[in-house]
Amino acid sequence: MIKKVLLLAAACVLSLCIMRATPPEGEEGEKFNASEVILHHILDSHDWHITDIPAGKENGKTQYTPIALHLPWILYSSRDGLKFYGSTHALEADGKFGLDHHGSVYAKKIGATHAPTTETAHDSTHTTTEAHHVEDMDESVSVLDFSITKTALQIILVGLIMVLVFTSVARGYVRNRGKAPSGLQSFFELIIIFVRDFSKEYLGDKHEKFLPYQLTLFFFIWFSNLLGLTPLNSNIAGNISVTAALAVLSFILINVNGSKDYWKHIFAAPGVPKPMLVLLTPVELLGIFTKPFALAIRLFANIVAGHFMVLSLISLIFLLGDNGRNVAGASGGAVLGIAFAIVIFCLEMLVAVVQAYIFTLLTTVFISMAVESHDDHHHETHKVLDTEVNRDLRLSDFNAH
Secondary structure, eight states: OHHHHHHHHHHHHHHHHHHHHOOOOOOTTOOOOHHHHHHHHHSOOSEEEEEEEEEEEETTEEEEEEEEEEOOEEEEETTTEEEEESSHHHHHHHSSEEEOTTSOEEEBOTTOOOOOOSOEEEOSSOEEEOOSSOTTBOTTSOEEEOOOOHHHHHHHHHHHHHHHHHHHHHHHHHHTTTSOOOTHHHHHHHHHHHHHHHHHHHHGGGHHHHHHHHHHHHHHHHHHHHHHTSTTOOOSTTSHHHHHHHHHHHHHHHHHTOOHHHHHHHHSOTTSOHHHHHHHHHHHHHHHHHHHHHHHHHHHHHHHHHHHHHHHHHHHHHHHTGGGTOHHHHHHHHHHHHHHHHHHHHHHHHHHHHHHHHHHHHHHHHHHHHHOOHHHHHHHHHHHHHHHHHHHHHHHHHHHO
């Protein structure tokens, strides 16, 4: 029964993804561009696009009314100061700033206007003239973009969800003190204990200092990955800027808490001849940066690969169907694409929690390597020796009897 419910839920989600990914009706001679559609859903944007509604035809071409949440633009330029625009339309209507074909904002020359061309690009919320060479850019004006993008808004939403969920869990602990857990508390308690246990395994008595960060890191990545699998949501971990920011936070935490033995091992590894330090020290310094770099790339690559696979399989419907001209091809593509997409989608639900675990675990391992001191190692060695001695004594007593 549970399997049927999960498959039905996955099918519903994928059907919504197909509806959302459906491209505009192809005109005569126009071909479906799968890579453009896939990148549109993967990349960040300033408009949270939901769908397009056909609004009749004009000059033989179908016109669409976009349904989208327009996010504000917050810009600071050396010429105009701080500027606020409620939407992309307001930004373009003002005439002081423009967008290149990558979606980056730039300052226009005073009095300059876009020279219209015959080539246009269909954006998620509107159709704009695409300028491959921006002649009206004022290169003497620097522009800083502080706008709230779809990914930024999704991060805020994930943060609010975490606050609501764990506030409820905390209340459950107070309410059920001395009793068996219930509700959300009973579900999340197992996961919290799981994270605490592997944190304690690597960090020992120091785990309580880092546990809040580890729990926040784990649940933020997990919740973000799960929401990224649902329609109308942004793929947070599929944005390299987000994974890099998480890696930078871990990098700071690791190195700020590094012990003197950790830094001594990097700059003057004990037992290594001094001439060898000339070669070894740069390698050790490079290792400080390669660890967070590996964290960022691993999470980004695993999450974005799953989205590429699902969207590529869904695109088979439009590729084999020749954008609605071949019903038989579209039907075959639907059967093949949806069947494999459901499998990949279920696998991605597992990857969502596995990648959260791997990122948190590796961060814990790197922290343990940084905070470990010679005294800790000496203490652990004595513990192992004491354990072995006690074991030998027990065996001796057993043999004696």
